[in-house]
Amino acid sequence: MPPGAGTPSGSGAPSGSGSTSQQPPSETPDPPTPTPTPTPTKPAVDCKKSKCFALTFDDGPSPDTTPQLLKILKKHKAKATFFQLGTLAKEYPELVKEIHDMGSEVANHSWDHDSLDRKSVDGAYEDMKKANEAIEAGCGCKVTLMRPPYGATDKGVDKATKKLGLAQILWDIDTLDWDTHDPYDIRSKVVHSAGKNRIALMHDIHQTTIDAVDEMIEELYEDDFKLVTVSEMLGDTVPGKRYPKSWASYGN
Numbered sequence: 001m002p003p004g005a006g007t008p009s010g011s012g013a014p015s016g017s018g019s020t021s022q023q024p025p026s027e028t029p030d031p032p033t034p035t036p037t038p039t040p041t042k043p044a045v046d047c048k049k050s051k052c053f054a055l056t057f058d059d060g061p062s063p064d065t066t067p068q069l070l071k072i073l074k075k076h077k078a079k080a081t082f083f084q085l086g087t088l089a090k091e092y093p094e095l096v097k098e099i100h101d102m103g104s105e106v107a108n109h110s111w112d113h114d115s116l117d118r119k120s121v122d123g124a125y126e127d128m129k130k131a132n133e134a135i136e137a138g139c140g141c142k143v144t145l146m147r148p149p150y151g152a153t154d155k156g157v158d159k160a161t162k163k164l165g166l167a168q169i170l171w172d173i174d175t176l177d178w179d180t181h182d183p184y185d186i187r188s189k190v191v192h193s194a195g196k197n198r199i200a201l202m203h204d205i206h207q208t209t210i211d212a213v214d215e216m217i218e219e220l221y222e223d224d225f226k227l228v229t230v231s232e233m234l235g236d237t238v239p240g241k242r243y244p245k246s247w248a249s250y251g252n
Contacts, residue, residue: 044228044232045226045228045232047196047197047226047228047232047233047235050226051196051223051224051225051226052196052197052225052226052227052228052232052233053194053195053196053197053198053200053220053225053226053227053228053233054080054081054197054198054199054200054227054228054229054230054233055078055080055081055190055200055202055213055217055227056080056081056082056083056147056169056171056199056200056201056202056230057069057080057081057082057083057202057203057204057209058082058083058109058147058201058202058203058204059083059084059085059088059109059113059203059204059205060082060084060085060088060095060203060204060205061082061084061088061089061092061095061096061099061204062088062092062204062205063092063095064207065204065205065206065207065209065210066082066092066095066099066204066205067095067098068210069204069210069213070098070099070102070104072210072213072214072217073102073104073213073217074102075214076214076217076218076221076227078217078227079102079103079104079105079227079228079229079232080104080105080227080229081104081105081106081107081145081169081229081230081231082099082104082105082106082107082204083107083108083109083145083146083147083169084096084106084107084108084109084131084135085109085110085111085112085113085131086108086110086111086112086130086131086132086133086134086135087111087112087134089106089131089134089135089137089138090134090137090138092138093134093137093138094138095138096135096138096139097138097139097140099139100138100139100140100141103229104229105145105229105230105231106135106138106139106141106143107135107143107144107145107146107147107169107230108128108131108132108135108143108145108146108147108166109131109146109147109149110127110128110131110146110148110149111127111128111130111131111134113149114127114149115148115149115150115152116128116148116149116152116153116156116157116160117148117152117153117154117156117157117251118152119156120156121156121159121160122160124156124157124160125160125163125164128146128160128161128164128166129164132164132166143166144165144166144167144231144237144239145166145167145168145169145230145231145237146161146164146166146167146168146169147168147169147170148168148170151170151171151247151250152251153168153170153242153247153250153251154251154252155251155252157251158240158241158242159240161239161240162239162240163239163240164239165239166239166240167234167237167238167239167240167241167242167243168240168241168242168243168247169199169230169243170199170242170243170244170246170247170250171199171200171201171244172193172195172198172199172200172244172246173189173190173193173194173198173199173200173201174201175189175190175200175201175202175209176189177202177203177206177208177209177212178203178206180208181206181208182208183208183209183211183212184212186202186208186209186212186216187212187213187215187216187219190202190212190216190220191216191219191220191223194220194223194225197233197234198244199230199233199243199244230243
């Protein structure tokens with residue numbers, strides 16, 4: 001296992017009929033307004049130049065703790081990436097939508113946290129497809145990233161994620177927040193291990209993790225980090241591929 005890996009629609013007007021010579025003269029209608037061509041948008045942050053860092057949270061959304069975390073992120077104008085279980089995304093679609101609408105990212109963490117590497121390729125595919133459908137129904141967006149539960153991946157998961165158009169996102173920093181439940185320890189692990197274009201793993205279902213985030217963000221900002229989504233940081237990702245590079249050969 002790589003260093004730092006843990007278990008854990010419009011309508012048109014109808015045309016008239018009959019001879020136009022029998023109809024009263026009418027004003028010439030205004031020409032239709034041309035549809036504007038969308039202007040390509042640039043990412044808010046250039047992670048090739050800035051110190052970008054990605055906070056990621058697994059296993060939610062939780063109606064108890066996730067809203068608290070969203071308030072903290074909004075307060076600091078920070079973004080994060082949420083790897084969500086399909087079962088909970090289906091139950092709490094309003095939270096999925098709120099995360100997406102605030103500029104953070106929602107991603108796939110399987111349907112109900114089964115180890116995908118223990119399933120057949122078809123089994124893993126159906127599990128993640130079901131989760132994708134629940135998450136996308138909530139956010140009204142396209143999901144492009146996933147994180148395998150427990151970090152358990154192999155060639156079969158690679159094939160299933162490639163078929164679904166999902167890149168696999170693992171992590172650089174594992175806080176082990178599910179085990180320690182210590183806000184100081186969680187904050188310290190992230191702040192002391194933070195680096196440019198690194199990914200930190202936490203869980204938005206634990207109150208102790210939420211308790212660590214406010215001061216954590218303040219300290220990261222003091223060190224000039226830009227807190228961005230995983231997609232903002234990595235740019236275009238390749239379906240089936242594992243990120244970061246340290247996970248490239250794990251499980252093969």
